[in-house]
Structure formats: C-alpha cells, structure tokens
Amino acid sequence: MVFYRGVKRPIEIIYKSLNSSICCGRGYSTLTHRGNSSAESRGYLYKHADGPRTYAMSIRRYSAEISSMEQMNLIKRLRERTSAPIKEVKTALITSNWDIEAAQKDLRKRGIVLASKKSSRTAAEGLLALAQNEKKAAVIELNCETDFVARNEIFQYLALSLAKLALLLEGSQQTSAAIPLGLEHLEDLKMNLDHPKLSGEKSVQNAITEVAAMMGENVKLRRGFAMSTPSIGVISTYLHTSPQPGVGRIAGILSLEVEDQNVPQDALQHVGSEIAMHVVAAKPLFLTKEDVSSDALSNEREILKSQAESSGRPQIAIEKMVEGRMRKYFEEVALMEQKFVVNDTINVKTLISNLSKEVGSPVKIGSFLRMEVGEGLQRLEASNESEPLANAA
Numbered sequence: 399m400v401f402y403r404g405v406k407r408p409i410e411i412i413y414k415s416l417n418s419s420i421c422c423g424r425g426y427s428t429l430t431h432r433g434n435s436s437a438e439s440r441g442y443l444y445k446h447a448d449g450p451r452t453y454a455m456s457i458r459r460y461s462a463e464i465s466s467m468e469q470m471n472l473i474k475r476l477r478e479r480t481s482a483p484i485k486e487v488k489t490a491l492i493t494s495n496w497d498i499e500a501a502q503k504d505l506r507k508r509g510i511v512l513a514s515k516k517s518s519r520t521a522a523e524g525l526l527a528l529a530q531n532e533k534k535a536a537v538i539e540l541n542c543e544t545d546f547v548a549r550n551e552i553f554q555y556l557a558l559s560l561a562k563l564a565l566l567l568e569g570s571q572q573t574s575a576a577i578p579l580g581l582e583h584l585e586d587l588k589m590n591l592d593h594p595k596l597s598g599e600k601s602v603q604n605a606i607t608e609v610a611a612m613m614g615e616n617v618k619l620r621r622g623f624a625m626s627t628p629s630i631g632v633i634s635t636y637l638h639t640s641p642q643p644g645v646g647r648i649a650g651i652l653s654l655e656v657e658d659q660n661v662p663q664d665a666l667q668h669v670g671s672e673i674a675m676h677v678v679a680a681k682p683l684f685l686t687k688e689d690v691s692s693d694a695l696s697n698e699r700e701i702l703k704s705q706a707e708s709s710g711r712p713q714i715a716i717e718k719m720v721e722g723r724m725r726k727y728f729e730e731v732a733l734m735e736q737k738f739v740v741n742d743t744i745n746v747k748t749l750i751s752n753l754s755k756e757v758g759s760p761v762k763i764g765s766f767l768r769m770e771v772g773e774g775l776q777r778l779e780a781s782n783e784s785e786p787l788a789n790a791a
Contacts, residue, residue, distance in 0.1 A: 527557035536564035538622035579622035634670025650677035652766035658759035682733035685791035
C-alpha cells in the first residue's frame with residue numbers, strides 16, 4: 399500500500415498528459431512535410447514528486463504518399479528494365495521519390511561504382527562463347543562469380559556478342575594454330591547491341607561494366623583464341639554443357655587438313671565434330687607423342703623408373719615396365735594415341751587413317767584447342783602465376 403501511494407500521483411500525471419489535447423509541451427501534434435514522408439510526433443511532460451522534469455518524444459514515419467500496390471508495381475517495372483537486384487531497385491526508387499526515370503538513371507550511375515568495387519573479387523564461373531565464319535572460329539571466356547548469373551540471358555547475349563566481335567580481329571599470323579586474342583584491342587572496339595535491356599553502340603569495356611552493374615557481380619573478359627580455316631580443309635567445333643547454341647562450359651576446336659580440294663566437306667565435318675567432342679572428353683595435352691616436351695618426358699620417365707625400382711625386380715624387368723608405362727602415358731596425353739571415345743576399339747590415329755581412305759586423300763589434324771570455364775583460376779589466385787593458355791597443339 400505504501401508503494402502504491404508513492405507512485406499513484408506520477409501515474410495520474412502521465413495518464414492525463416497522454417490524453418490531454420492542450421499543446422503546452424505535453425500535447426499531440428502532427429507535422430506534415432511535403433515530399434517523401436510525413437511524421438507524427440507525440441510528446442508529454444511529467445514531473446516526479448522528488449525528481450526533475452523529463453521530456454519524452456516518440457516519432458512515427460510513414461512512406462511517401464503512394465500506395466503499396468503502386469510501389470510494388472514500380473519496383474517490378476524498374477527491375478524488368480534493369481535486371482538490378484531488388485534491394486538496389488527499391489533503394490533507388492526511394493532515393494528518387496518513386497520517380498522511375500530518375501531511379502533508373504541513379505542505378506546506372508551507382509552501378510558503375512558498384513561494378514568497379516566488385517572487380518577485385520574472384521570470378522571463376524561463366525561461359526565460353528564460340529562464333530565461326532568461313533575464315534575462322536573464335537572462342538572467348540566471359541567470367542562471373544556464380545553459375546546463376548551465367549544462366550542469365552543478358553550475360554549469355556553479351557558473351558555471344560563478344561565472340562562474334564572477336565571474329566573481326568585480324569590476326570598477324572594466317573595459320574591453323576590456335577592464336578591468343580589481344581584482349582586490349584578487343585576491349586577498345588565498339589559493338590552494336592540489340593537486346594531489350596542492353597542496346598545501342600557501346601565499347602566492349604562499357605558493355606561489360608553495364609552488365610556487371612545489372613548482375614551485381616564481377617564480370618570479366620578473361621581470354622580468347624582464334625583458329626583460321628585451313629586453305630583446304632575444315633574447322634570443327636563442339637560445346638559441352640550448352641544452354642543455347644554458341645555458348646557452353648567446355649569447348650573443343652580442331653582443324654582438319656586435306657590435300658585434295660574436291661574432297662566432300664560433309665565427311666570431314668562429321669568426323670571432325672566427333673574428334674572435337676573427343677578432345678573435350680579426353681583432355682589431350684599434345685597432338686602426337688613426338689610433340690611431348692623433353693622436360694615432360696624426362697620427369698615422367700624418372701617417376702615411372704622410381705616406382706618400378708621399388709618393386710625389387712631385376713633391371714631388365716624394370717626397363718620393360720618403364721617402357722610399358724610410357725606407352726600408357728602417351729595414350730593419356732597425346733591426341734593421336736588416345737582411344738577414340740566414340741569407338742574405343744581404335745585410336746584417333748587409326749580413325750584419321752580410315753577417313754583418308756574413305757575420302758581418297760590424305761587427311762591430318764592441323765591443330766586443336768580445348769578450353770574450360772575457370773580452369774586454373776583458383777590456382778592463380780593462390781600463387782599469382784601467369785594466365786594459362788588452355789590445352790592447345
């Protein structure tokens with residue numbers, strides 16, 4: 399009872415101040431601001447029997463004078479226009495007082511800044527894009543951070559556009575070998591884009607930056623190669639894990655050269671496509687066993703000899719074991735010695751020999767290239783080594 403009497407008076411004062419409509423420091427008032435929001439403030443003043451005066455204020459803020467349905471509609475429309483993350487879309491609209499044109503402009507401005515901040519992050523996912531005409535084939539690797547972005551149609555459209563542009567680069571060497579593209583020259587070129595969300599004339603670098611802003615990830619043009627069509631022969635290609643024609647995660651490209659220009663191209667192209675698929679599956683490092691470097695041979699022979707000596711067998715037996723294992727090594731790394739993946743009863747050398755008999759003219763593989771998205775990137779991040787050139791011969 400003593401406690402109740404001690405607090406009864408302050409409680410009554412607080413109760414009266416909260417229900418009073420007199421604006422004398424303890425009333426109710428509404429402040430309306432034209433623009434983004436309106437605020438209601440409720441204040442009250444009370445005095446404890448033995449304590450100082452205390453003033454408290456609570457404020458509630460409301461959204462701009464636009465319905466939630468209209469807000470959701472604007473968010474949806476701006477996201478459809480830009481493909482930017484929902485969080486960024488909403489922030490831009492609020493900042494721009496729900497003006498969709500101003501918000502879109504703001505997104506583009508901030509997108510460039512955000513893209514530059516993300517440029518240091520590892521981008522090991524992405525796609526290869528391949529384009530081909532009668533003179534050459536070109537393949538580029540466009541990286542991003544997640545496979546979710548790699549499946550995006552805008553990202554795929556950009557990758558295909560870059561591969562088609564790479565065909566326009568003039569190589570200094572007219573050879574059927576795979577030649578690395580000079581990316582510094584490619585990035586300076588202009589491209590005409592015709593996508594609902596990516597259109598107009600832009601430089602390659604600006605187009606990549608704009609897509610990076612849309613996706614909210616680091617997007618990077620990593621590397622590219624071109625292979626010229628032989629004077630008499632064909633270029634055959636294969637793309638593995640291909641979400642649409644022209645893009646995939648692994649690419650195989652090779653040139654088939656023939657002596658007789660009257661040889662039917664269809665027969666060459668059919669076998670060439672199968673060998674390109676074989677290159678993707680079997681991962682050869684060299685074209686023939688004669689192409690294997692002396693360093694690779696000596697290292698492999700040293701390892702095999704050490705393994706054979708641990709068996710405790712006589713020296714003659716050890717030498718035979720090493721030679722047998724070296725033949726197995728050539729079958730693993732040299733394309734012409736590998737078992738053909740479509741028909742493993744023959745090797746690729748026999749396949750080419752059979753094709754030569756079929757078309758009535760000698761056929762040979764001029765060169766090949768195998769590329770895979772992200773190969774070597776994690777190792778490069780750890781060791782700061784130079785960029786690998788893919789498997790080419």
